[in-house]
Amino acid sequence: MSLWSKWLNDFVSLKYLPRFFAKIYQTKPSLFVANLSLRLLKSLFPVVLLWVGKEIIDQVILIVNQPNTDLTELYWLIGIEFGIALLGDVFNRLIALTDGLMGDLYSNSSSVELIQKTARVELAYLEDSEFYNKLERARRQTTSRVSLMSNVLTQAQDLITVTSLISALIYFYPILIILLVISIIPSFINELKFSKSSYSLQRSWTPERRELDYMRMIGASDITAKEVKLFGLADFISDTFRTIADKYYQANRRLAIRRTIWGATYHVFGDFAYYGAYVFIVLKAVAGAVTIGELTFLAGSFNRLRNQLQGIFSRFSKITESALYLQDYFDFIDMEFKTAADFEQRPIPKEILTGISFVNVSFRYPQSENDVLTNISFELKKGEKLALVGENGAGKTTLIKLLLRLYEPTSGAILLDGVDIRHFDQEAYQEVFGAIFQDFVKYYLSAKVNIAVGNIKDVDNTPKIKAAAVRSLADDVIRSLPLGYEQKLGKRFRKGAELSGGQWQKVALARAYMTNAQIIILDEPTSALDARAEYEVFQRFVGLTKERTSIIISHRFSTVRMADRILVLKNGGILELGTHKELLANQQLYAELFELQAAGYKD
Numbered sequence: 001m002s003l004w005s006k007w008l009n010d011f012v013s014l015k016y017l018p019r020f021f022a023k024i025y026q027t028k029p030s031l032f033v034a035n036l037s038l039r040l041l042k043s044l045f046p047v048v049l050l051w052v053g054k055e056i057i058d059q060v061i062l063i064v065n066q067p068n069t070d071l072t073e074l075y076w077l078i079g080i081e082f083g084i085a086l087l088g089d090v091f092n093r094l095i096a097l098t099d100g101l102m103g104d105l106y107s108n109s110s111s112v113e114l115i116q117k118t119a120r121v122e123l124a125y126l127e128d129s130e131f132y133n134k135l136e137r138a139r140r141q142t143t144s145r146v147s148l149m150s151n152v153l154t155q156a157q158d159l160i161t162v163t164s165l166i167s168a169l170i171y172f173y174p175i176l177i178i179l180l181v182i183s184i185i186p187s188f189i190n191e192l193k194f195s196k197s198s199y200s201l202q203r204s205w206t207p208e209r210r211e212l213d214y215m216r217m218i219g220a221s222d223i224t225a226k227e228v229k230l231f232g233l234a235d236f237i238s239d240t241f242r243t244i245a246d247k248y249y250q251a252n253r254r255l256a257i258r259r260t261i262w263g264a265t266y267h268v269f270g271d272f273a274y275y276g277a278y279v280f281i282v283l284k285a286v287a288g289a290v291t292i293g294e295l296t297f298l299a300g301s302f303n304r305l306r307n308q309l310q311g312i313f314s315r316f317s318k319i320t321e322s323a324l325y326l327q328d329y330f331d332f333i334d335m336e337f338k339t340a341a342d343f344e345q346r347p348i349p350k351e352i353l354t355g356i357s358f359v360n361v362s363f364r365y366p367q368s369e370n371d372v373l374t375n376i377s378f379e380l381k382k383g384e385k386l387a388l389v390g391e392n393g394a395g396k397t398t399l400i401k402l403l404l405r406l407y408e409p410t411s412g413a414i415l416l417d418g419v420d421i422r423h424f425d426q427e428a429y430q431e432v433f434g435a436i437f438q439d440f441v442k443y444y445l446s447a448k449v450n451i452a453v454g455n456i457k458d459v460d461n462t463p464k465i466k467a468a469a470v471r472s473l474a475d476d477v478i479r480s481l482p483l484g485y486e487q488k489l490g491k492r493f494r495k496g497a498e499l500s501g502g503q504w505q506k507v508a509l510a511r512a513y514m515t516n517a518q519i520i521i522l523d524e525p526t527s528a529l530d531a532r533a534e535y536e537v538f539q540r541f542v543g544l545t546k547e548r549t550s551i552i553i554s555h556r557f558s559t560v561r562m563a564d565r566i567l568v569l570k571n572g573g574i575l576e577l578g579t580h581k582e583l584l585a586n587q588q589l590y591a592e593l594f595e596l597q598a599a600g601y602k603d
Contacts, residue, residue, distance in 0.1 A: 014319070016326045017152060024149060027105035035098040039153055042091045043160035045084055047168060050300045052081045058293035099150045106149065110329070117333055131366075135332060148322035151315050158308050158315075165305045172290070172298055179277035180302065184309045186266035208244055215241040277302055343422040348429055352518050353417050355549065356380040356403065361412035363402055371410070372398045373572045380519075380549060387563035388553045389590060394569040396553050397437070400521055403551075404433055434515035438524030438553075440508040444490035447478045447507065454511025468513035474506040520550040557594050566590065 025032045059074045118135065169176045219228065219237040228234055278299060285295040361376040373395045380386050388396045401407045403414065405426055413420045421429055434454060443450050451468055452459040465485065469475040481487035481497050488496040489507070499507070512520055554560055561580040568576035568583065568590045576583055576590055583590035 014323050016323055016330050017319075019330065020148070020326055021152070023109065024102055024106045027109050028102060031098050031102050031105075035095060035102065035153065038091050038095050038098070039157040040160065042088065042095065043157045044164060045088050045091075046161050046304055047164040047301070049081060049084055049088075050165075050297050050304070051168075052077055052084070053300065054293035054297035056081065056293075057296055058291050061292055099153070103149060113333060114329075117335075148319065148326065151319050151322070155312060155315050155319060158312050162305060162308050162312065165301050165308075168301055169298070169305070172294070173280075173284070176277055176280070176298070176302060179273050179280070180305060180309070182273040184306060184313065186269040208248060212241060212244055212248075215244070274302075274306055343420060345425060346419065346423045348424045348432065349417055352382050352432070352549065355382045355384070355417070356519075357415040357418070358399075359413045359415060361402060361409045361414060363398060363407060363410050371572055373402070375412070376574060377412075378567060378574060378577060380551070382549055383547055384565065385550045385552065385563045387560040387566045388551065388569065389560055389566055389593070390569035390575075391593075395572045396569055397523055399569070400435070400523060400551065400553065404435060404521070405429055432517060433519050433521060434512050434517035435521040436508055436512050436523065440505075440511075442490060442504055444492040444496060445488060446485065447474075447481065447487050447489055448485040450489055450507050451510040451514060454514030455516075458514060464514065465510075468510040469507075471513045472506050472510035474503075474510045477503045477506055518548060520548055521552075522550070523553045524555070557597050 056074065056077045059077060063069045063071065063074065166177060169180070215237055219234070219241065228237065281290075281295060281298045281302070284290050285292065290298065357379050358376045361373060362371050363373045364371045376399065388399065390396050398407070402409055405421060408422075413422075415421065416424070416429070416432075436454075441453075443453065448462070448465055449459060451465050451474070452461075454468070458464050462485070466475065469478055469485075477499065478485055478487070489499060489504075490496045491498050509522075512522065552559060552563060560566055563580075565577065565579055566583055567574060568588075570589060576586055576588055578586070584594065585591075
């Protein structure tokens with residue numbers, strides 16, 4: 001790519017800056033205006049200080065040549081310079097303060113925006129590695145754009161300073177501007193050459209950096225510590241991390257060395273032009289064309305101008321590079337996902353009248369060639385208890401996620417009371433359900449919140465939370481904790497209390513009792529409980545789901561046989577559907593699995 005094309009590409013990346021600053025302004029308009037006002041005033045300080053310095057030197061020379069001259073003007077000039085210096089320090093601190101506060105506010109608001117956007121993403125996308133790379137790049141930008149904000153505002157401030165200094169040089173000797181341009185062109189070329197290289201390196205290494213983060217996590221985590229110690233994985237993990245990290249270091253090292261060598265080379269050419277201008281100014285002073293004060297003003301202005309212009313071009317490189325990262329964030333925020341826009345939206349029924357129907361439903365993951373579910377058709381009648389049975393990988397959990405609209409079918413339709421569920425608002429539809437999964441989330445928050453997530457609107461309804469805990473057998477567990485329902489669970493945070501697998505499962509089950517959902521789904525809800533606790537949980541669950549529709553996924557046939565009907569899946573399709581007695585009489589997969597489990601108990 002030519003330098004000109006690269007220059008154009010860099011400018012294209014800047015199109016996101018207005019939107020970026022609009023969001024910063026929205027977080028706290030008063031802070032934003034205060035910051036801009038401070039920077040505007042501060043931008044005039046350099047030229048004023050140089051001019052006052054010139055006047056001081058000329059005044060000192062006048063006093064030396066005329067000893068009886070009044071010193072009042074000199075004292076005033078020194079006082080003005082001292083006052084400006086003090087004010088400059090105060091302004092710098094206020095600018096840094098407002099920068100930091102605005103940066104924190106933007107980081108918080110963009111993180112919230114990212115969380116909200118991710119919540120609207122279909123689950124199948126989040127399980128795709130390429131899409132997750134985009135999410136990872138966007139996530140990193142929520143905390144690293146503070147420097148971009150500061151750089152852009154500093155750039156604007158320096159441009160005003162540069163304009164005032166250039167005006168002063170033009171007033172004296174316009175030829176100095178030509179020498180100035182020649183002195184900074186080499187640095188500009190160097191920054192232009194490497195402005196996109198760092199971003200390209202970071203972007204291309206996104207999967208590897210994710211892997212590095214993962215290796216850090218499993219190598220230093222309470223969740224994995226037991227197996228790492230037991231299986232002696234520390235060396236394997238550290239060696240894997242070192243191998244990937246060293247490759248990234250070498251790639252980054254090559255880029256840094258090239259940038260340094262070219263920067264030093266170009267800088268030499270710039271120095272020739274700078275000192276040519278310096279000699280020109282000195283000769284003018286020797287010839288008496290300018291005063292000594294004017295000499296210091298011109299030399300100081302030229303030096304300050306050159307340094308600031310180099311800083312501007314160097315900062316421009318950082319800004320365009322950061323804007324490319326910013327593009328990752330806005331690209332993610334602006335992503336459009338497959339929606340039910342083609343379906344006329346209807347109000348969700350206040351009460352289910354007939355039930356749920358699957359009509360020739362198939363599903364495959366994005367970028368996959370094979371269906372996970374194929375032509376699934378069945379009815380879940382209102383008030384019915386349906387059990388799903390099948391070997392691992394048969395598609396049971398995927399079917400549930402389709403029912404909950406965590407995925408959308410690849411083909412076919414799911415009907416609620418005869419209406420395609422895509423006619424309903426997704427959030428309103430999902431409120432019809434209450435679900436507990438085998439891989440439920442352990443929230444390292446208070447016991448109260450861990451239960452309330454089943455219906456987070458009732459997070460402050462302590463009596464309801466305690467009643468749910470009693471019904472799921474979690475109450476005894478929580479009352480044994482030092483802080484009871486306010487106790488933080490898990491060891492991730494200070495004073496957290498760890499629970500056993502069965503205790504965590506009782507807490508998670510309490511979430512099902514928090515909801516008034518019309519359909520309750522339990523996906524392997526008792527896998528970590530002993531037989532007695534499991535029996536008691538399901539007796540209570542039968543009471544909970546009385547006159548409600550429910551779906552149970554379980555490998556334990558003592559649980560499954562409580563269902564009104566049992567649906568057996570195999571290889572993504574329906575193999576059998578009927579009552580416990582009917583399926584035993586069929587002598588197919590269900591009867592085979594039941595006999596195998598029964599034989600295990602007999603032995």
